[in-house]
Amino acid sequence: MVLTLFLYCDLKEQAMLANSDYLMTFHTAGWIAGHGQWQILYPGPGAATFHGEPFDLKAHELLPFLKDYSVAEYMYMPLSAFVFAPFAVLAPNLSLLTFQLFSLLTAFICCALLGVSKAESPKGSAVGRAVLPFLAFLVFLPAFLTLWIGQVGIIFGLFPLSLAYFLLMKKKDFAAGLTLALLSLKPQLLVPALFLVFARLTVKKVSLLLGLVSGLVAIFAANYLVLGSKLFGQWLQCLALSDRIYSDPAMGVPVRLATSLPRALLFSRPVEERLFLKPFIYAFAALLIVAGLIVLWRACKTLPEEDQVRLALILGSLALPCVVPHMFIYDLCVLAAAAYLILSDGSPTKESPFRHIRPFLLLLWLAVNLYCIMVMVVPDWVSPLFLCSLMLLVYLASAAPFLKSKSKGASQERGAGS
Numbered sequence: 053m054v055l056t057l058f059l060y061c062d063l064k065e066q067a068m069l070a071n072s073d074y075l076m077t078f079h080t081a082g083w084i085a086g087h088g089q090w091q092i093l094y095p096g097p098g099a100a101t102f103h104g105e106p107f108d109l110k111a112h113e114l115l116p117f118l119k120d121y122s123v124a125e126y127m128y129m130p131l132s133a134f135v136f137a138p139f140a141v142l143a144p145n146l147s148l149l150t151f152q153l154f155s156l157l158t159a160f161i162c163c164a165l166l167g168v169s170k171a172e173s174p175k176g177s178a179v180g181r182a183v184l185p186f187l188a189f190l191v192f193l194p195a196f197l198t199l200w201i202g203q204v205g206i207i208f209g210l211f212p213l214s215l216a217y218f219l220l221m222k223k224k225d226f227a228a229g230l231t232l233a234l235l236s237l238k239p240q241l242l243v244p245a246l247f248l249v250f251a252r253l254t255v256k257k258v259s260l261l262l263g264l265v266s267g268l269v270a271i272f273a274a275n276y277l278v279l280g281s282k283l284f285g286q287w288l289q290c291l292a293l294s295d296r297i298y299s300d301p302a303m304g305v306p307v308r309l310a311t312s313l314p315r316a317l318l319f320s321r322p323v324e325e326r327l328f329l330k331p332f333i334y335a336f337a338a339l340l341i342v343a344g345l346i347v348l349w350r351a352c353k354t355l356p357e358e359d360q361v362r363l364a365l366i367l368g369s370l371a372l373p374c375v376v377p378h379m380f381i382y383d384l385c386v387l388a389a390a391a392y393l394i395l396s397d398g399s400p401t402k403e404s405p406f407r408h409i410r411p412f413l414l415l416l417w418l419a420v421n422l423y424c425i426m427v428m429v430v431p432d433w434v435s436p437l438f439l440c441s442l443m444l445l446v447y448l449a450s451a452a453p454f455l456k457s458k459s460k461g462a463s464q465e466r467g468a469g470s
Contacts, residue, residue, distance in 0.1 A: 070117030074202020076124040082136030094286040162214035193424035194384035208238040229263020240376040244368030251364035312379040313440040337375040351454035
């Protein structure tokens with residue numbers, strides 16, 4: 053059904069997806085990388101808008117169905133444009149279809165990676181175990197939207213998280229850290245990496261941190277050295293410009309698509325108050341991260357090593373929409389990793405320590421899917437603040453029981469000793 057819809061839209065209704073993120077942003081960036089026209093990748097110095105900049109003009113030139121009012125921009129690292137260069141050699145509609153199929157395959161691989169751990173039963177192949185989670189992934193509407201519009205949350209987010217989890221289960225911390233560094237291609241998704249690193253540090257294991265730092269240094273150095281300091285500086289200026297534009301609902305994406313608690317809180321207040329409130333709201337987001345790390349630190353004192361990694365990935369993923377400044381409805385597809393670990397037992401010999409989160413996960417799944425439907429059907433009725441508040445509730449409710457793990461573990465130890 054998903055493939056049929058993709059084929060119909062991409063081949064028969066090209067105008068329907070002319071404004072898709074992939075065609076406007078990634079296909080254009082891939083064309084630029086393939087033709088070496090790096091000077092038009094980002095706005096020029098002093099630009100106050102993306103409209104009319106060389107990248108925007110090139111997107112309208114390449115995409116005949118693109119609406120005149122649409123504004124194209126690219127805010128990712130310079131070298132990441134090479135990822136899309138092989139797809140951009142195709143006609144726009146075939147380029148989108150190929151990228152969608154590639155993202156589908158990547159999502160399936162992610163499900164297979166998450167299903168493999170040292171503690172699991174050897175029954176069945178990894179591919180066979182991935183089928184059901186993959187089908188469940190497709191009926192989570194943010195994942196479907198990511199695939200449909202050609203966003204990069206699966207490739208730049210879910211895949212590095214899944215591969216890093218797989219490597220951690222195989223005791224390859226340094227390689228897992230290198231993999232987590234790929235999240236810098238979509239920097240707001242680095243929050244789970246912070247939780248994973250912290251969990252390993254609590255048990256005095258630093259290889260994951262060393263791998264992450266090494267990977268980040270390599271990625272930033274490659275961007276700086278391969279394409280030059282000028283382009284690197286233009287990218288940093290572009291990030292500052294995008295923050296200003298996305299803080300203005302008259303210029304950025306529709307507010308209802310922004311499912312980030314800090315942004316939802318800011319946009320719930322009058323325009324004249326936002327600049328004053330911004331540092332306080334961001335400080336509140338930082339406190340939420342600290343609270344999650346404290347819970348993780350206490351839980352790591354009693355949980356087995358593999359469950360420490362699982363809890364870190366779960367809390368880090370659930371924290372994302374509560375703490376990052378810019379996160380959109382389709383970015384919630386990365387929650388699939390946490391969902392898999394919550395719903396799977398993790399070990400055939402014991403009950404999952406995350407079973408208390410399952411009712412909250414179901415509530416979140418229903419609420420997010422309903423929100424996506426309402427955005428498309430009755431957009432004026434939706435409130436991102438309501439959805440983000442619910443996601444905050446799920447994050448806190450998921451973390452709270454682990455605060456008791458220390459005392460519970462201590463009592464069990466005393467009982468065993470007596």
